[in-house]
Amino acid sequence: MNTIKRKEAISNSNLLFIIAAAIFVLMYGFAVLRYPNSFLQYQTFFDLFSLNAPLIIITLGLSIVMIGGGIDISVGAVTGLVTMCCAVLLETGTKSVADSMLLALGIGIAFGLLQGFLIAFLEIQPFIITLAGMFLANGLLTTIHKNPLNVTMPDFLLLRDYEIVIPWLGITNRLGNFIPLTIKPGAVVVVALIVILVVLMRWSRFGRNLYAVGGNSQSALMLGINVKRTKFLSYVLCGFLSGIAGFVFLMTTGAGNVGNAAGFEMKAIAGSIIGGTMLTGGVGNLIGSPVGALTLLTINELIRAAGVNSNFQAIASGALLCIFIVLQSVVLWLRGTGGFRLALPSWLSPRIKGK
Amino acid sequence: MAKAKAHGFQLFLPLSVLAILILINLIKGADYFSLSIINGALYGNIPNILFGASELVILSIGMTLVTSSSGGQDISVGVAAAITSSVFVKVLLSAGGITWMTILAAFLASCLIGLVIGAFNGALVAIFNVQPMVATLILFTAGRSVAFLIDGRLSPILANDLTGQLGSVIPGVPIQTPIILTVIFIALFAVLLKTTNLKLYSESVGTNQKAARLNGIDPIRIKFLTYMILGVCTAVAGFIAVTKAGRHDSVNLLKFVEMDAILAVAIGGNALGGGKFSITGSIIGAYTIEVLNRTLLRLEVDTETIKAFKAVFIIILMVIASPVVRAYASKGMKWLRARLGVAVPIQASAGAGAESGISAKKEE
Numbered sequence: 079m080n081t082i083k084r085k086e087a088i089s090n091s092n093l094l095f096i097i098a099a100a101i102f103v104l105m106y107g108f109a110v111l112r113y114p115n116s117f118l119q120y121q122t123f124f125d126l127f128s129l130n131a132p133l134i135i136i137t138l139g140l141s142i143v144m145i146g147g148g149i150d151i152s153v154g155a156v157t158g159l160v161t162m163c164c165a166v167l168l169e170t171g172t173k174s175v176a177d178s179m180l181l182a183l184g185i186g187i188a189f190g191l192l193q194g195f196l197i198a199f200l201e202i203q204p205f206i207i208t209l210a211g212m213f214l215a216n217g218l219l220t221t222i223h224k225n226p227l228n229v230t231m232p233d234f235l236l237l238r239d240y241e242i243v244i245p246w247l248g249i250t251n252r253l254g255n256f257i258p259l260t261i262k263p264g265a266v267v268v269v270a271l272i273v274i275l276v277v278l279m280r281w282s283r284f285g286r287n288l289y290a291v292g293g294n295s296q297s298a299l300m301l302g303i304n305v306k307r308t309k310f311l312s313y314v315l316c317g318f319l320s321g322i323a324g325f326v327f328l329m330t331t332g333a334g335n336v337g338n339a340a341g342f343e344m345k346a347i348a349g350s351i352i353g354g355t356m357l358t359g360g361v362g363n364l365i366g367s368p369v370g371a372l373t374l375l376t377i378n379e380l381i382r383a384a385g386v387n388s389n390f391q392a393i394a395s396g397a398l399l400c401i402f403i404v405l406q407s408v409v410l411w412l413r414g415t416g417g418f419r420l421a422l423p424s425w426l427s428p429r430i431k432g433k
Numbered sequence: 434m435a436k437a438k439a440h441g442f443q444l445f446l447p448l449s450v451l452a453i454l455i456l457i458n459l460i461k462g463a464d465y466f467s468l469s470i471i472n473g474a475l476y477g478n479i480p481n482i483l484f485g486a487s488e489l490v491i492l493s494i495g496m497t498l499v500t501s502s503s504g505g506q507d508i509s510v511g512v513a514a515a516i517t518s519s520v521f522v523k524v525l526l527s528a529g530g531i532t533w534m535t536i537l538a539a540f541l542a543s544c545l546i547g548l549v550i551g552a553f554n555g556a557l558v559a560i561f562n563v564q565p566m567v568a569t570l571i572l573f574t575a576g577r578s579v580a581f582l583i584d585g586r587l588s589p590i591l592a593n594d595l596t597g598q599l600g601s602v603i604p605g606v607p608i609q610t611p612i613i614l615t616v617i618f619i620a621l622f623a624v625l626l627k628t629t630n631l632k633l634y635s636e637s638v639g640t641n642q643k644a645a646r647l648n649g650i651d652p653i654r655i656k657f658l659t660y661m662i663l664g665v666c667t668a669v670a671g672f673i674a675v676t677k678a679g680r681h682d683s684v685n686l687l688k689f690v691e692m693d694a695i696l697a698v699a700i701g702g703n704a705l706g707g708g709k710f711s712i713t714g715s716i717i718g719a720y721t722i723e724v725l726n727r728t729l730l731r732l733e734v735d736t737e738t739i740k741a742f743k744a745v746f747i748i749i750l751m752v753i754a755s756p757v758v759r760a761y762a763s764k765g766m767k768w769l770r771a772r773l774g775v776a777v778p779i780q781a782s783a784g785a786g787a788e789s790g791i792s793a794k795k796e797e
Contacts (some may be wrong), residue, residue: 396575
């Protein structure tokens with residue numbers, strides 16, 4: 079009983095984040111013990127960031143929307159659209175890399191504005207509107223260019239191949255050659271975004287308002303918060319991040335492709351949930367979301383290292399998601415916060431009934 | 434009559450959209466309704482639409498019920514259908530000879546799996562109080578791989594006459610079998626809703642769970658039940674899809690159908706937040722989606738662009754049906770009525786009202 083009492087001091091967001099972080103550490107620890115050769119290298123850890131930067135950025139954006147009580151399933155499709163548009167723009171040869179960056183942000187913000195307006199000001203269900211946004215982005219993507227498009231512009235290639243070298247974390251391989259640690263610029267973008275967004279959500283007026291709106295939009299309205307504008311801004315921010323993710327994706331792969339970022343929306347939702355964000359809104363922690371995404375990615379890496387049937391990757395992700403969801407539910411129930419109870423049948427919980 | 438009135442506005446939108454789409458088709462070519470008989474069965478645009486939308490209709494019926502009771506959507510229906518149909522194929526192929534009896538047995542086995550899937554999702558939603566979308570995300574992530582493992586190989590083939598007949602036409606029956614199966618399913622469901630108070634109970638649970646509890650309805654049991662029913666729906670839909678295709682493709686079978694099913698529920702005028710629902714609306718919504726897809730194909734829109742057109746269509750539809758626009762519309766109607774006085778019957782449509790308004794002005 080004492081332990082439960084002491085936990086009351088932590089907010090739901092932080093509690094769920096701590097669980098997420100603990101699971102990630104456990105998972106990574108297990109990976110290190112099981113496959114010390116690959117997981118003990120710093121490079122493996124930083125590659126998780128470098129190669130999956132777009133997914134992590136999308137997860138951040140989606141978490142912001144989810145904290146506001148909404149959902150955005152168009153993020154993956156918008157990211158794919160941005161990669162293709164930027165690739166086409168760069169291949170025309172007349173525009174610079176900066177132009178394509180602007181285009182990426184423009185497309186992302188345009189989608190955010192459209193969806194945010196429809197959801198916040200016309201009060202349409204977010205799921206349907208962002209589903210339409212997903213269709214729209216997919217349709218535009220295939221209309222613009224169907225075949226894989228490799229970007230060959232010299233300026234862009236420089237950017238794509240640019241790597242930040244950190245020599246003191248390098249390793250010596252079996253042949254005795256020293257390999258320094260390299261980080262892609264995408265990873266730096268991710269870290270910068272995490273810092274900015276955490277500060278934004280925790281200390282800015284917008285972030286505070288968004289938590290209030292997600293928690294209970296009725297009482298937020300009575301507190302004098304502009305609910306519609308806050309929701310609107312959250313979608314715009316999410317679209318903006320999708321734009322960034324699209325450009326980072328292009329920077330990582332160097333090619334526009336119809337299948338780019340396909341299915342990222344569900345991965346991002348799963349990552350957010352594992353990171354402790356709740357779909358009901360008002361609960362979440364932006365450090366948790368990248369941790370959740372990394373947890374999923376670590377599982378995939380583990381299964382790849384184990385060398386079993388790749389179908390088990392999906393199954394293991396599902397199982398982890400299941401465990402985590404149930405754990406979240408049980409923990410919140412144990413805390414006994416009002417309005418969120420684990421409703422066990424009476425024959426399973428006689429003691430609680432007696433109380 | 435009273436019932437039709439209650440549903441009046443809810444069904445007005447999907448029906449008018451359907452009418453507009455059919456009108457577009459008629460303008461494109463007057464032979465839209467033409468039917469032809471090939472090998473003793475009816476073919477044509479309308480039968481093709483009914484044929485193509487059969488799985489979607491069945492899934493959207495189950496989805497409506499789940500949406501109503503739990504206030505959330507099941508995004509794993511397509512995946513669940515892939516799993517149930519993989520069990521169907523597995524049982525059928527391992528049964529030795531394929532007869533009507535083994536098909537029935539395999540179908541019942543797949544229904545059982547559907548119930549298990551429904552129980553899994555239902556348990557998470559009802560007992561653990563997880564958001565439905567989150568709970569079903571688990572199966573969405575893992576399901577296709579499970580189906581593949583059950584298959585054991587890439588797309589096992591169902592090459593025989595009986596399942597072929599189930600997927601297309603039984604000799605001597607002029608209508609394609611999936612249409613008949615869909616009609617039977619809808620009829621059974623209508624009987625279920627008429628004879629039990631499932632509709633009332635799930636609506637009350639969806640509207641206010643606490644109030645329903647105080648009135649002696651067990652919300653957990655009702656939610657659980659609706660997910661089980663959706664599980665059976667996925668089994669039927671998977672059965673139809675796999676007999677249509679003639680082989681079980683665990684990766685592509687009913688891919689993205691969950692999005693269309695949710696869309697059908699929304700187009701049917703049902704609130705995605707739970708509460709009151711209209712199965713008729715969802716069925717019309719499902720057919721509307723199919724008609725829309727086929728209309729875009731008929732208008733020779735590029736296959737790449739179809740999705741974008743569909744998105745624009747959905748957005749326009751949702752804007753028209755949105756509460757804010759609706760409020761403005763009703764304000765406009767009120768204003769019209771106020772100007773016309775009480776003489777004009779309330780049911781007068783906006784167009785007629787405007788005309789008589791002009792004439793009333795002239796009289797003044």
